Amino acid sequence: MALNLLSALLLATVTxxxxxxxxxxxxxCPTGETTTNAECxxxxxxxxxxxxxxxxxxxxxxxxxxxxxxxxxxxxxxSLSQGGGGADGSIITFGSVELAFAANAGVDxxxxxxxxxxxxxxxxxxxxxxxxxxxxxxxCPGAPRLEFLLGRPAATAASPAGLIPEPQDSVDSILxxxxxxxxxxxEVVALLASHSVAAADLVDPTIPGSPFDSTPAVFDTQFxxxxxxxxxxxxxxxxxxxxxxxxxxxxxxxxxxxxxxESPLAGEMRLQSDGLLARDSRTACTWQSFVVDQTGMQNxxxxxxxKMAILGQNKANLIDCxxxxxxxxxxxxxxxxxxxxxxxxxxxxxxxxxxPTLTTDPGPATSxxxxxxx
Ligand code: HEM
Numbered sequence: 001m002a003l004n005l006l007s008a009l010l011l012a013t014v015t016x017x018x019x020x021x022x023x024x025x026x027x028x029c030p031t032g033e034t035t036t037n038a039e040c041x042x043x044x045x046x047x048x049x050x051x052x053x054x055x056x057x058x059x060x061x062x063x064x065x066x067x068x069x070x071x072x073x074x075x076x077x078x079s080l081s082q083g084g085g086g087a088d089g090s091i092i093t094f095g096s097v098e099l100a101f102a103a104n105a106g107v108d109x110x111x112x113x114x115x116x117x118x119x120x121x122x123x124x125x126x127x128x129x130x131x132x133x134x135x136x137x138x139x140c141p142g143a144p145r146l147e148f149l150l151g152r153p154a155a156t157a158a159s160p161a162g163l164i165p166e167p168q169d170s171v172d173s174i175l176x177x178x179x180x181x182x183x184x185x186x187e188v189v190a191l192l193a194s195h196s197v198a199a200a201d202l203v204d205p206t207i208p209g210s211p212f213d214s215t216p217a218v219f220d221t222q223f224x225x226x227x228x229x230x231x232x233x234x235x236x237x238x239x240x241x242x243x244x245x246x247x248x249x250x251x252x253x254x255x256x257x258x259x260x261x262e263s264p265l266a267g268e269m270r271l272q273s274d275g276l277l278a279r280d281s282r283t284a285c286t287w288q289s290f291v292v293d294q295t296g297m298q299n300x301x302x303x304x305x306x307k308m309a310i311l312g313q314n315k316a317n318l319i320d321c322x323x324x325x326x327x328x329x330x331x332x333x334x335x336x337x338x339x340x341x342x343x344x345x346x347x348x349x350x351x352x353x354x355x356p357t358l359t360t361d362p363g364p365a366t367s368x369x370x371x372x373x374x
Contacts, residue, residue, distance in 0.1 A: 033324075040150060040321035043131065046121050047324060050132055054113060055139055060217040062209070062373055064136035065198050066110035071133035071309060072194070073107055074126070077159025078311040079180050084159040086181075086312025087152065089125025092118060094158035103164035106202045126152035130309045134325045140197045142331035143219035144298035147306040149318035167203060167259025167271040171280045174273060181311060183304070189286040190300035191308065192274065196223040199371040200269050203260050209370030210269035214338055216371050220331045221297055224290045226338065227278040228355065229264045230347045264345065265338055267368035284349035292335050292356045340365035 026034040029041035051058045054067075070091065077098070078086030091098045092111055099108045118128045127150055134146035163181075165174045178188045196219050201208040213223040263270040277283045290297040310318065337345070339361040346355050 035321065035323050037319050037321065039319050040324050042122065043150070043321055043324045046117065046123065046128075046131065047135055047326075049120075050117060050135060051139075054117065054132065055136055056374060058139050060136075060140035060197060060219075062199070062371055063110065063113060064139055065216070065371065066107075067114070067129075067132045067136040068194050068197065070107060070110050070114070070129055071305070072191070073104055073164055074129050075308045075311045076165070076177075076181055077163050079160065079163055080182065081180055082160045082163070084163060084312065085155050085157060087126055087130055087309050088155040088312055089118075089127070089129055089152065090155035090157065090159050092125040092129065093155040097158035101161055101164060103166050124152050124154050126155060126313075133309075134305075137197070137219065138326040138328045140217065140219040141329040142294060142298070143197075143328040144302040145322070145325050145327050146302055147309070147320070147322045148325050149310060149313075149315065150321045151318040152313055165273065167273045169273060171273075171276050171283070174277070175282065182307070185282045186286045186300070187304040187307070189277065189283050189290070190297070190304040192277065193219070193223070193290065193297050193301040195271075195274060196220060200260075200271070201373075203269060203271065207269070207370070209373060210267065211368055211371055212269060212271065212274065214265060214268060214368045215333070218331060218333070219298075219328070220333065221290050221292065221294055221335050223274075224278075224287055224297070225335060225358065226263070226265060226268065227270055227274050228288070228291075228347055228349065229338075229341060229345050231262050231264045231270060231275065264341075265368055266365070267370065279347065279349040281351065285352055288350040288353070288355055291358075294331060294335075336361050338365070339363045 026036055027038045027041070028034050029038070029044055031041070031044045033044045035041060054063050055061070056063070071087070074089060074091040075087035077090060078084045091104070091107070092115060095108070095111055098104060099111060114128060114132060118125050123131070131148055134148045137143045137146055163177065165177050175185050175188060183191070195212045197216055199209050199211040199216055204210065213226045215222050259272050261270045261272040261275040278287045335358055337343070337358045337360040341360060343355070343357060348355055
């Protein structure tokens with residue numbers, strides 16, 4: 001018996017040593033950093049360059065928000081029924097086609113900002129878009145450390161039109177579009193945690209930089225709380241016309257604000273699609289589940305992003321370079337109701353469990369400032 005125990009202990013020690021040796025085996029890159037795979041070394045100079053020169057020294061600002069949005073607009077160009085290369089960089093390589101899609105209004109700014117980096121380094125546009133998104137999000141306190149896989153080949157064709165969801169779309173249409181790309185309704189909600197670090201420039205071009213929650217530089221759960229506040233009735237849909245600010249791209253707005261539902265917080269914008277998804281029976285309970293579950297939100301966002309980032313790619317051909325992505329800081333605040341709001345302002349939508357009880361931020365109600373453009 002004693003002998004058996006001793007051999008078990010010895011085996012455990014040997015296994016632990018063997019496992020930790022396997023886990024800690026790393027290569028040292030010419031630039032001095034270490035990583036598990038030598039082929040990931042090419043990423044460190046790019047990391048330093050984009051942190052300094054694309055993300056203003058490592059901020060969670062407009063370029064990070066736009067880079068995260070770009071990961072989606074490139075990847076979702078994938079359909080189980082219509083084809084499309086997914087996360088292949090076609091939004092840059094075939095920008096003359098894809099940037100003319102109405103749903104890509106405003107995306108040209110970040111494509112213009114990222115293209116010189118793609119040209120400067122030996123990296124495909126598809127890899128660069130997902131790498132910049134993962135690095136950018138790591139600048140947002142509270143974000144998960146996203147997976148990053150390297151090795152997407154160059155895109156061969158533009159994505160078919162009509163694959164990017166728009167804020168005036170119905171929940172039926174949004175869920176059907178995501179299902180056609182392989183995502184469940186729970187994964188749609190998880191991906192929308194991205195709107196925690198987001199703002200709109202063109203939904204209403206008269207108020208650019210309008211954030212979707214009160215903390216657009218922090219990847220926290222406030223987005224899921226604030227979208228559940230009672231707002232005014234969602235506006236009826238207004239026909240889209242080609243109009244307004246930028247002559248080359250149609251925008252959402254005509255005489256009213258298509259795709260926009262009024263947020264009860266001054267300065268904040270609520271997309272109609274986010275407001276509806278927060279209240280639909282298929283998505284409301286998952287939406288509510290994130291309100292006080294930062295870790296669950298992080299984990300599910302990370303998993304859904306990992307899936308989205310390789311849409312259309314063969315995972316077996318990609319190299320795991322996730323350890324190049326910086327580790328984000330944690331959040332320091334707790335989920336709360338904005339000043340002047342009470343639990344009576346919450347519009348209960350999940351039918352199986354109550355919205356968590358939250359305390360109200362002290363002080364008078366203030367206006368949420370716009371995200372500055374750089
Ligand atoms: C139902 C699906 C979605 C719809 C209808 C939608 C729609 C929009 C719209 C209309 C904007 C504002 C664009 C502007 O006026 O500047 C926006 C911004 C943004 N979206 Fe989404 N989105 C969806 C899903 C996603 C997903 C899955 C991601 C990423 C994983 C994402 C990331 C972002 C980010 C980060 C921004 C902020 C960009 C900035 O601040 O410049 N969105 N989205």
